[in-house]
Amino acid sequence: MTLPEIRILINQLDPEIRSLLMKRMDYSAMAADAKLAAGETTVYRADREEAVLKRLGRDVPEDRLPEYLSVVRKIMEASRMYQYGLIYDRLEDPFGPLSREITVPADCRLVTITLTRPDRPNSMSAILSMIGDYGFDMEQMERTGSNEEAGTVTFRLQIRGNLNETRMKKLLFQLSKESDDFRILECS
Numbered sequence: 001m002t003l004p005e006i007r008i009l010i011n012q013l014d015p016e017i018r019s020l021l022m023k024r025m026d027y028s029a030m031a032a033d034a035k036l037a038a039g040e041t042t043v044y045r046a047d048r049e050e051a052v053l054k055r056l057g058r059d060v061p062e063d064r065l066p067e068y069l070s071v072v073r074k075i076m077e078a079s080r081m082y083q084y085g086l087i088y089d090r091l092e093d094p095f096g097p098l099s100r101e102i103t104v105p106a107d108c109r110l111v112t113i114t115l116t117r118p119d120r121p122n123s124m125s126a127i128l129s130m131i132g133d134y135g136f137d138m139e140q141m142e143r144t145g146s147n148e149e150a151g152t153v154t155f156r157l158q159i160r161g162n163l164n165e166t167r168m169k170k171l172l173f174q175l176s177k178e179s180d181d182f183r184i185l186e187c188s
Contacts, residue, residue, distance in 0.1 A: 024075065025082055032083040036090055043083045044178045046118065049076055077126060081133060084174040095169040098176055098184055108163040108187035110139060112156065113172065115179035119146060119153040127157075127175070134171040136161040152180065163187045 001009075035043065053069055060068045088094050117123045124141075131138060139158035146153045161168045163184075176182040 021075070024079065028079040028082050029086060032086040035083070036087060041087050041091065041094075042177050043080045043087070043174075049073075052076070073122065073126075074129075077129060077133070080178075081130065081174065084177065085170050088170050088173050094173055098169075098172055098182075099163075102184050102187055104163050104187050106164060109160065110188050111159045111161060111163050111168065111172070112185040112187070113159070113175065114144065114154065114156050114181065114183050114185055115175060116147075116152050116154045116181040117179055119151050123153075124155065127155075127179075130174065131157075131159055131171065134167050136168065136171065154181065156185070 032043070035041065053072060056072055057065055057069050115127075117127065128138060128141075137160045139160050140156075141158075142156045144154050144156050159168075159171075161171075163169070163172075172184065
């Protein structure tokens with residue numbers, strides 16, 4: 001087959017993939033509704049995601065497994081982002097508790113936070129990916145500590161963006177739900 005013929009085949013798959021992803025997002029919305037009805041606002045469960053990755057990766061050929069699992073992880077990340085956004089929109093003042101300790105100027109362009117995550121592969125790359133998916137860039141990231149006994153690592157991050165924007169608030173809401181010891185240190 002020629003490259004143009006292969007591209008035609010790939011392009012024919014794209015509408016099917018889109019349709020399945022939209023259906024998955026519909027189910028994600030239903031999951032967010034069920035969680036809210038149960039009084040739950042946490043979407044991320046590392047143990048469940050690891051079990052899903054293990055189950056879905058079982059019959060995938062070894063030479064494609066890392067790439068396949070990368071796509072599945074990204075789909076799960078997008079699902080969590082969507083669910084957290086829906087939950088955020090339905091809660092009364094979900095950002096208030098996160099910003100109590102800081103002053104938020106109208107022209108805030110740099111948000112400094114600290115958070116603790118499990119110290120394992122993909123943990124911080126998922127955070128960086130999440131920041132980018134919300135449309136923001138990292139200014140600086142510094143590892144400030146680790147706890148070998150707990151298996152965690154703590155980082156201080158500076159994210160370029162306006163803390164007064166809903167997208168930024170949703171990002172920080174999600175980060176707060178998926179991290180330990182999350183705090184907004186300042187907005188400048």
